[in-house]
Amino acid sequence: MHYVTVEGLTKSYGAGPLFKDISFHIEEGDKIALVALNGTGKSTLLRILCGQETPDAGTVWIHKDVTVVMLEQQNAFNPGETISRHIFSQGHPVLSAIRDYEMLTEEGEEPDLDKLTKAIERMDELNAWHFDSKVKQILGKLNIHHMEQLMGSLSGGQVKRVALAKVLIDIGFEHRHTLLIMDEPTNHLDVGMIEWLENYLDQEKVTLLLVTHDRYFLDSVCNEIMELDQQQLFIYKGDYENYLEKKATREEMAKSSVEKARNVFRKELEWMRKQPKARTTKSKSRIDAFAEVKEKASVRLEKQQLELNVKMTRLGGKIIEMKKVYKAYGDLQILKGFDYTFKRGERVGVVGKNGVGKSTFLNMLLGLEQPDSGKINTGETIVFGNYDQRGLVIKEDMRVIEFVKNIAENFPLADGTKVSAAQFLQLFLFPPEKQYTYISKLSGGEKRRLHLLSILFRNPNFLVLDEPTNDLDLPTLSILEDFLLDFQGCLIIVSHDRYFMDKLVDHLFVFEGQGVVSDFPGNYTQYREWEKDKPGQEKEEPKPVPAATTAAPAPAAPVDKGRKMSFKEKRELELLEKEIADLEKEKETLDAKMASGTLPYAELEPIARRVGEVINLLDEKGMRWLELSELS
Numbered sequence: 303m304h305y306v307t308v309e310g311l312t313k314s315y316g317a318g319p320l321f322k323d324i325s326f327h328i329e330e331g332d333k334i335a336l337v338a339l340n341g342t343g344k345s346t347l348l349r350i351l352c353g354q355e356t357p358d359a360g361t362v363w364i365h366k367d368v369t370v371v372m373l374e375q376q377n378a379f380n381p382g383e384t385i386s387r388h389i390f391s392q393g394h395p396v397l398s399a400i401r402d403y404e405m406l407t408e409e410g411e412e413p414d415l416d417k418l419t420k421a422i423e424r425m426d427e428l429n430a431w432h433f434d435s436k437v438k439q440i441l442g443k444l445n446i447h448h449m450e451q452l453m454g455s456l457s458g459g460q461v462k463r464v465a466l467a468k469v470l471i472d473i474g475f476e477h478r479h480t481l482l483i484m485d486e487p488t489n490h491l492d493v494g495m496i497e498w499l500e501n502y503l504d505q506e507k508v509t510l511l512l513v514t515h516d517r518y519f520l521d522s523v524c525n526e527i528m529e530l531d532q533q534q535l536f537i538y539k540g541d542y543e544n545y546l547e548k549k550a551t552r553e554e555m556a557k558s559s560v561e562k563a564r565n566v567f568r569k570e571l572e573w574m575r576k577q578p579k580a581r582t583t584k585s586k587s588r589i590d591a592f593a594e595v596k597e598k599a600s601v602r603l604e605k606q607q608l609e610l611n612v613k614m615t616r617l618g619g620k621i622i623e624m625k626k627v628y629k630a631y632g633d634l635q636i637l638k639g640f641d642y643t644f645k646r647g648e649r650v651g652v653v654g655k656n657g658v659g660k661s662t663f664l665n666m667l668l669g670l671e672q673p674d675s676g677k678i679n680t681g682e683t684i685v686f687g688n689y690d691q692r693g694l695v696i697k698e699d700m701r702v703i704e705f706v707k708n709i710a711e712n713f714p715l716a717d718g719t720k721v722s723a724a725q726f727l728q729l730f731l732f733p734p735e736k737q738y739t740y741i742s743k744l745s746g747g748e749k750r751r752l753h754l755l756s757i758l759f760r761n762p763n764f765l766v767l768d769e770p771t772n773d774l775d776l777p778t779l780s781i782l783e784d785f786l787l788d789f790q791g792c793l794i795i796v797s798h799d800r801y802f803m804d805k806l807v808d809h810l811f812v813f814e815g816q817g818v819v820s821d822f823p824g825n826y827t828q829y830r831e832w833e834k835d836k837p838g839q840e841k842e843e844p845k846p847v848p849a850a851t852t853a854a855p856a857p858a859a860p861v862d863k864g865r866k867m868s869f870k871e872k873r874e875l876e877l878l879e880k881e882i883a884d885l886e887k888e889k890e891t892l893d894a895k896m897a898s899g900t901l902p903y904a905e906l907e908p909i910a911r912r913v914g915e916v917i918n919l920l921d922e923k924g925m926r927w928l929e930l931s932e933l934s
Contacts, residue, residue: 303330311360324535333510335520338530340747340775372483377465381454389468399424443498459490484512517801620681627676638817651803652796654813687762694753703737730755747773763791771799800826875930889916
């Protein structure tokens with residue numbers, strides 16, 4: 303089914319167009335990633351498709367049966383509204399029934415039996431139990447609990463996860479034909495959530511258009527890449543690696559074409575300057591063609607490669623020593639006797655679930671927070687560069703170039719030469735015309751890029767990067783990675799971007815909770831593989847830090863057989879027994895049909911596929927039945 307047709311779309315802000323005369327199509331089942339520099343129109347294009355903005359020219363046609371659902375980077379909400387009301391705000395009878403049932407069966411509360419009976423009858427009447435199980439899965443995987451909590455009391459990351467849950471519930475509920483648009487869906491998700499979202503989007507077989515900086519997520523989910531570059535749109539089939547190869551080929555061809563056009567332009571310009579008086583038909587056509595040649599020759603080749611052999615601030619023999627460091631907030635233990643001595647040129651990734659103290663650990667390293675006990679000794683030559691999640695802070699609005707020059711006029715290189723502030727800005731994709739833009743006029747991603755640039759421009763020798771990839775575009779990430787690969791100082795990174803971590807870190811501090819920190823000798827992907835294989839294979843164990851005071855990681859908690867089953871779990875167990883019986887009957891019927899030998903292939907193939915689905919459902923529901931049946 304044909305979902306969307308875009309023809310000749312143009313949109314401008316300020317002096318020049320963001321994109322000009324672009325066209326593309328979206329078919330059912332397409333999974334497309336939109337790639338571009340921050341500030342070149344990605345979010346604007348998404349908002350046009352959603353009907354939130356109008357183009358200057360061109361048309362957008364969306365099939366009348368297609369519903370467009372969008373997850374934005376900044377999500378609007380009513381602070382006084384509960385999570386439950388926000389997620390189930392559609393007002394559809396099924397969603398309302400699920401919301402009422404979930405509110406009545408919140409853990410720790412004794413439900414009103416009359417109301418609960420009516421809620422269960424309503425769920426039965428609307429056949430809402432299957433969708434309720436999907437809702438539970440989404441909320442559980444995104445770590446969303448306490449549905450009566452007010453939206454205004456949530457952190458930014460929690461708001462993003464609630465918005466994501468709402469979108470996934472909406473598309474899974476009733477829209478058979480849905481175009482799902484997602485702007486940076488992996489921001490504020492930990493790795494487990496990202497991996498679950500990858501699998502969920504694949505299984506749901508949605509039609510998808512997304513903007514993401516997470517290259518592993520892009521590769522796992524998308525089969526097509528659209529790039530906005532110099533106001534034009536380029537389309538590449540395949541994965542991210544294929545996109546890079548095809549893009550490089552296109553740029554080489556464009557470079558060759560521009561060079562040829564410039565040679566022709568020089569000849570034509572010389573001819574034009576002669577100003578021939580007799581303008582025959584032939585010379586008139588040549589004059590008319592001159593404008594076209596001039597336009598081709600004027601295309602600017604943006605790819606300016608500026609290699610920086612950085613003259614880093616000198617590092618002494620002593621870097622940072624942490625001795626028997628303890629830190630806790632109430633019952634939350636962050637460090638318990640942590641011992642570590644950093645070495646020159648060390649590259650450490652810091653990983654762990656949200657809320658285990660990763661940012662607090664960074665703040666202690668930087669001297670912004672003090673430990674409860676123990677010592678943190680910092681070498682006298684250390685110059686910190688701290689890129690945190692608060693973003694760019696300026697006292698008053700100023701132009702981009704002025705902001706950088708207030709830090710320093712030049713950036714020193716190892717060979718004794720210097721790079722000017724303007725050249726450094728160009729390296730980080732701020733062309734000359736953008737350098738004189740006021741900071742308040744920059745997009746959110748451009749402000750993040752400027753913040754990062756301003757930290758690197760101070761020439762630190764110990765870089766601390768807390769979620770540096772959030773809201774940065776892929777071209778900027780590529781430049782940042784190249785810069786950091788050549789960086790000779792110490793580097794500590796907290797990030798959920800697996801590709802970024804794999805490329806840059808040598809080992810990991812794994813925050814496991816309750817003060818347990820392990821030192822894993824490898825990158826992020828190797829750690830995730832080790833985690834998955836851990837129960838059945840002997841692997842090199844992460845070393846506890848410190849060995850004397852850190853306990854080994856606890857095994858997965860078994861089902862608490864002494865715990866009483868809640869009413870909600872009793873009801874779930876009853877429904878599971880019925881569902882399992884129904885699935886077993888369906889499987890018997892399907893097996894009989896397949897064994898008859900009379901069905902044509904066209905009918906046999908979907909039956910065989912359904913048998914596989916039924917077997918998987920039986921396994922899944924059988925395991926859940928076993929878990930619940932063990933509760934007393």
